[in-house]
Amino acid sequence: MPKTIGLICGSLRKNSYNRIIAQSLTDMSDAVQFRWIEINELPLFNEDLEIGGDPETVAAFKSAIQDVDGIIIVSPEYNSGIPGALKNALDWASRPPRSSVLSRKPVGLIGATPGGLGTAFAQMQIRQILEAMQTHILPFQKVLISQVHEKIDSDQKILTDEKTKRYLERYLQQFIHWIDHTPVLD
Numbered sequence: 001m002p003k004t005i006g007l008i009c010g011s012l013r014k015n016s017y018n019r020i021i022a023q024s025l026t027d028m029s030d031a032v033q034f035r036w037i038e039i040n041e042l043p044l045f046n047e048d049l050e051i052g053g054d055p056e057t058v059a060a061f062k063s064a065i066q067d068v069d070g071i072i073i074v075s076p077e078y079n080s081g082i083p084g085a086l087k088n089a090l091d092w093a094s095r096p097p098r099s100s101v102l103s104r105k106p107v108g109l110i111g112a113t114p115g116g117l118g119t120a121f122a123q124m125q126i127r128q129i130l131e132a133m134q135t136h137i138l139p140f141q142k143v144l145i146s147q148v149h150e151k152i153d154s155d156q157k158i159l160t161d162e163k164t165k166r167y168l169e170r171y172l173q174q175f176i177h178w179i180d181h182t183p184v185l186d
């Protein structure tokens with residue numbers, strides 16, 4: 001059975017650059033299958049909504065995470081931080097604490113922006129949040145894509161910059177390796 005990687009996009013925008021970057025990954029390896037995991041229909045997190053069981057969309061979201069071997073989050077940065085929709089999704093996924101579907105899940109992080117700092121601040125926050133859930137984030141590697149609007153063809157909605165493609169291919173290979181070699185901490 002090929003490994004399955006879930007793709008979560010931190011932007012809800014239809015023509016999101018980050019979604020285009022995430023989509024580009026799906027052509028980069030025959031060794032894995034990709035599945036989109038959407039966050040746009042999740043309710044705003046509220047502990048009251050957990051009483052009597054998760055809402056249907058939340059239960060489906062958690063199952064989708066459970067069913068994949070790893071997750072790659074591709075997210076923009078808003079106001080030097082994590083987009084609210086993504087934080088909301090991660091808060092839902094973090095429940096119940098200590099045995100959440102993200103606990104020990106291999107996770108990779110990618111971010112793209114038309115700006116110059118490649119979502120560095122958002123990625124720092126996302127890492128910190130995931131560490132609170134004992135997520136196995138691919139260490140050391142960072143994919144910070146700056147000036148993304150110059151690296152894609154907006155009409156065809158595809159990544160065209162060869163250097164960025166090669167970088168992403170290498171990152172994906174490292175992430176697939178990471179899925180098989182995450183530390184066993186039990």
Ligand code: FNR
Pocket residue numbers: 011012013015016017018019075076077078079080081112113114115116117118119
């Ligand atoms: C932004 N943008 C942005 N970019 C950045 O590099 N650092 C930042 O702090 C912010 N802050 C920010 C706040 C808000 C509210 C918006 C709407 C935008 C710009 C952002 O990178 C740009 O809109 C991207 O195109 C968003 O990503 P998607 O939707 O194209 O994937």
